[in-house]
Amino acid sequence: MLIEAALEEFLEHGYGSASLDRVVKRARVSKTTLYSRYASKEELFRAIVYQQINRINPASLLQVDSRSFSLEEGLKSYANTMLELNLKGEMLGVNRLINSESGRFPELGTAAAERTQLGIDRISRFIADCAKSDGIPCRAPDSVARAFILMIRGWY
Structure with a gap:
């Protein structure tokens, strides 16, 4: 309590x-x-x-081991889930607190960034797996994943 x-x-x-x-x-x-x-x-x-x-463990929001989603479906599902979780209720307020206080508590900003990196890593693997199974070359799935996350987060 x-x-x-x-x-x-x-x-x-x-x-x-x-x-x-x-x-x-x-x-x-x-x-x-x-x-x-x-x-x-x-x-x-x-x-x-x-x-x-x-x-919230962003890495668990996208199941990469089972190809139950196409690339498009998987990315849409992940984006919708992340937006839903982060843009309402307590998490929105906590995100604002982290942003406003990261100068005073830099380790909190670092912890949030590390959590984001887990999601980027998972998305990168998902993209690479989809590309491989579909026979489509993908040179930099990590860069694509990072850009995807930045689009979801509004480029900050």
Whole structure:
């Protein structure tokens, strides 16, 4: 309940204006409980963001081992799923927090980028597998996958 309460606080007020007093009130715990688990506001923020980053594994959203999708169908499915997950609810807010606070917490931006790279790697393998099975040459599936992800994310 503590993490959920803190997430709500950070999403509503941003990192700078978030109040640990409001967090403990929402979570119905004492400050002693909060500080026994998280030594500081920074540590709590990091824990929340890492939890949210790890909730979605972009690499698992595209099944490359089974050719149940054509190249076009697979890429459309992946794009639609990623957009649906990232453009609504908590994940949209968390993405905004990561972007706004990555200067103060560069490791959070790095963690998000590493998660994105998992998706790029999976898409690259999917593209290469589709090209191979269809007898179509594909010189740089990793570059195609990166461009695909950038298109989904809006080139940022």
